[in-house]
Amino acid sequence: MGRFIVIVLDGFGMQAMKDAAIVRPGDENSSTLGSLLHDFPDLKLPTLEYLGLMNAFGQESRAMKFSSSASFGRCELMHFGADTFQGHQEIMGTKPKKPEVHDFQQKIYEIEKILLSNGHQVERLGEKGLEYLLVDQYCTVADNIDSDLGMAYNCTAPLDFLSFDQEMEIARLVRSVVFVNRVIAFGGTGNTIEDILKAEQVREGKYIGLLASATKSYEQGYECRHLGYGVDPSVQAPMILGKASIPVSLFGKVADIVHNEYGKSVSMVDTAKVLDLTIEEMKTMEHGFICTNVQETDLAGHSQDPLRYKEVLEIADQKLRQIVELVNEEDVLVVMADHGNDPDIGHNKHTRENVPLLVKARKEGVDLGLRASLSDVGASVCDYFGVEAPENGTSFLPLIR
Template sequence: MDRRLKRVFVIVLDSMGMGAMADAARFGDEGADTLGHISQTVEHFYIPNLASLGLANLKSLKQVQPQEHPLGYYAALNEKSNGKDTMTGHWEMMGIETKKPFITFTEHGFPPELIAELEKRCGRKIIGNRAESGTKILEELGEQEIREGKLIVYTSADSVLQICGNEETMGLETLYHYCEIARELTMRDEWRVGRVIARPYVGKKKGEFVRTSNRRDYALKPTGPTALNALQEAGYDVLAVGKIHDIFDGYGITKSLHSTSSVHGMDQTIALAQSDFCGLCFTNLVDFDALWGHRRNPIGYGEEIERFDKKLGELMPLLKKEDLLMITADHGNDPTYKGTDHTREQVPLLLYSPSDQRSGSLPTQDTFAVIGATIADNFGVQMPANTIGTSLLPLL
């Protein structure tokens, strides 16, 4: 690519892995294949826009034929960091290699000392305190939380501390305050989780509880400056859509938009494509992971990909010659696999610009960090010290 682009759009299909990495057995994920197993499970898989960008050239799909002349470039990316969670994946995209994984409390819940301190600071007794599906623990304990003024705290296979709160009886601001307390407490090394997550819900009794879109993530700041900081400091726009602001704790971001769903996130991205900015639009679409991957629903996951593809068909005609679109994922979450955890998988990278004169396959890359390095290279910005990644621009 011999010209500098004005706008780059990075869209993360949260958890859409495409096959186990070579070291997947070390994570207990041998044989996982999010995209492949969805294709094998669903009856219909209509994704013409993703196909046009070369997705079926990159990954064999039962219902989708490879393109003879794909519109863009495509590559498989391996994760270099030691992990398979949202923060690790996104941070690596922007240049950070995480060598020490975040602490998890999957087996025994949070230690009594942390629970006691959280109870003291919040003034409520804690119930739950185990690794569990958020919808399941809410059905089980929601009535008790409301009736007795308790506080549902739980975790998962990720490095998270999650707190449920009823918007009508507890109030959103109260829930957020409790999460701020939990974030402060979990800055201690022995309790240091990657994220504290507020999980608000509505409803008065079992069978009626519904989680709302007012979730809020309280993440750790990245361990160092990323490509986002480099762009921001050079005066470029860094626009965050969806969970991106939470994942980076606002670090290196100039404007953020909260999304209520993945379709909403795409609508926001489409609106930004119709606006005038110079820099990066970084979008996370979380429903793939939260609604379908963790809940082990391959049919719903496939339908979510189809909904995305339809919105992609609205976005692509808005792209100009000085734009670059990059579609990728941050880890896997195979909805046909054991458990409810993320899976250690390669992820796709699809690249498209209306100015492309050529297209086709790129070599498999050994890190997600090629994404941030490519963006920085395009804008003539130096990546921060201690970051990883090599630009793909010389290959385009």
């Protein structure tokens, strides 16, 4: 009986992947950790240092050294680009499929057609040639302008006027006819459709959407679901474990973006609170899988705020010390990331970087090397619990047990 715990420090990359210049031009010099060490040479993260952060990075800093007891490695991203949603699907064992990139104008007719044919009321807003949809008076369907342009469409609604289930019905229809990375349905209570429409913005002259932070959706009653391209939850670790009656608990942003039909999912942003929730879960769970996403590192990267990034890491490091203290000889703890988000790179998007793979388990001092996919974690989770393997990944469990 034991636990497999995965902590994802969202956006905490190490250095640019070898294909970054081709796949993500501009990211070839990125290094999230490197930038933070440049800005704060005396940065001290004692728990991450103990777990092998500098070993994985490949060099010591002024304040942090190699750890002789650490089991460590790095993971490449198999998914296209650098994406939180696809990164977490990959972690759970999905073999990523390359999505298409389309501005909303290229798909507006097909989306409008499928919605009308299923009995929905549809109105076009904006100007001719740069339009988006208002469905059933309360749900906008448009470009996602908060992340990589052309990679996602948003369905946004005020949930006092349109239920989230109704919004999800619209989102699923949109998902059925488009091949972009994500269709994101979200909304909150206490706002109105007028609040959402006031958030209209245009990017690069061809992307039109509603700036999420300006829609007042986050202020109360927030609900969100990400519908990904080529994602089959039945071949992911949470669903496989759940069907085998093994407890699964997802905390933080991972609860919003990973399907967990049989387990517990709690969405939360605050770093201290989400890690406290993880600690409490570890105190009561004797056997099962826990995955927690620390989102505020990623948010600091998006804000291009290295000081805030440093502060979040320090909070996370303190809480990780408590988590490490609760790990017993039967457990496996993994601390990793899903992509980079270099706060000094000069843009506010994710960066395509190798990510750390820091492992605490029975066997110490193991170099896990450069893993070809984040899915090696999902494969190791399933291997640990003796269930069928997920769709993708190579287990590293034999190396650490």
